[in-house]
Amino acid sequence: MNADHSEFVEGPDGWIPVALSVDLPEAGVMRAVIAGAQPLDLVVWRSRSGQVSAFDNRCPHRGMRLSFGFVRGERLSCIYHGWQYGEDGGCRHIPAHPDMTPPTSICANTYACQDHDGVVWVSKGADNSDDLPNFGGQGLRSLSVERGETVLRKLLAETHLPVSLTSDMQMAEAAIATQTRTSLVLEARSDAKNLRLMVHFQKITPDRTMLHVQTSPELPAELRISLSRWAERFRWSAENLGTMINSWDATSQETHP
Ligand code: FES
Incomplete structure (x- = not known):
C-alpha cells in the first residue's frame, strides 16, 4: 500500500498553474506554454508594482515574441521596436511616434492571470478564481x-x-x-x-x-x-x-x- 486516493476535489475549472510566484519577481518576464487542442504560447510578466499579467506571446506590431521583452514600470515593452503594453493589453506608447496616443485597436490578446497561494495561474476561459486552492505552501x-x-x-x-x-x-x-x-x-x-x-x-x-x-x-x-x-x-x-x-x-x- 502506498497511497490513499480517498479524496478527489474537482477544480479549479479552467485555471492552469504556470509558475511558482518566487520565480516571477517584480519586472520578471517568462514564457509559458499550455497544452490543448490549440496550444497556447503565452508571455507572463509581473509589473514593478507586483501585478501579474498574461498575453499571447506575439507582439501586435510585427509578431515578435513578447517573452523576449522587458518591463518598464507598469508596462511590458517589446524587444523589437519598443512598443509598450499595459496590463490590459492595450498599447500605451510607440517610440517612433512619441507624441501619438496609440489607437485602442492596438491590443495584445490577454488572459486572466492570478498570483495565488504562491503560484501564478492563467485561465483560458473563466476569470472566477474563487476555487483556486489554498494549500499554504x-x-x-x-x-x-x-x-x-x-x-x-x-x-x-x-x-x-x-x-x-x-x-x-x-x-x-x-x-x-x-x-x-x-x-x-x-x-x-x-x-x-x-x-x-x-x-x-x-x-x-x-x-x-x-x-x-x-x-x-x-x-x-x-x-x-x-x-x-x-x-x-x-x-x-x-x-x-x-x-x-x-x-x-x-x-x-x-x-x-
Ligand atoms: S514587433 Fe513588437 S514593437 Fe515591433
Whole structure:
C-alpha cells in the first residue's frame, strides 16, 4: 500500500498553474506554454508594482515574441521596436511616434492571470478564481519532466519522501491527501508532524509536464535541499524507469541511482 486516493476535489475549472510566484519577481518576464487542442504560447510578466499579467506571446506590431521583452514600470515593452503594453493589453506608447496616443485597436490578446497561494495561474476561459486552492505552501522548485501527467500522478502515489535530518536519512511512505484537476498534496509522517508536498501540474504536451512543487512552510533549509534532490531523483526515475526507487543513500551526492 502506498497511497490513499480517498479524496478527489474537482477544480479549479479552467485555471492552469504556470509558475511558482518566487520565480516571477517584480519586472520578471517568462514564457509559458499550455497544452490543448490549440496550444497556447503565452508571455507572463509581473509589473514593478507586483501585478501579474498574461498575453499571447506575439507582439501586435510585427509578431515578435513578447517573452523576449522587458518591463518598464507598469508596462511590458517589446524587444523589437519598443512598443509598450499595459496590463490590459492595450498599447500605451510607440517610440517612433512619441507624441501619438496609440489607437485602442492596438491590443495584445490577454488572459486572466492570478498570483495565488504562491503560484501564478492563467485561465483560458473563466476569470472566477474563487476555487483556486489554498494549500499554504512555500515554493520549492519547478521542473520539466518528459512524461505525461497521468503517469506522474501514478508515480507520485508510489513515492517516499525524505522526512528526517539525521545523518541516516529517513524516507517515509507518502500518501495522497488531496487531488484536484491541477494539483495534488502528498503527506508523509515524520516523528513530530506531517510533511506536506504540493505538486501543481502544467501539461505542456501529452508527454511533457511542468511540475511546480511547494512544501510545508518554514521547513529547515537542509530538509528543503533534500526535497529538492528528491525532485531530481523523481524526474530521473519517471523519465528513465517509469517506476519509483524509494531507497536513499544519504552519503551519496548523486541525484539518481
Ligand atoms: S514587433 Fe513588437 S514593437 Fe515591433
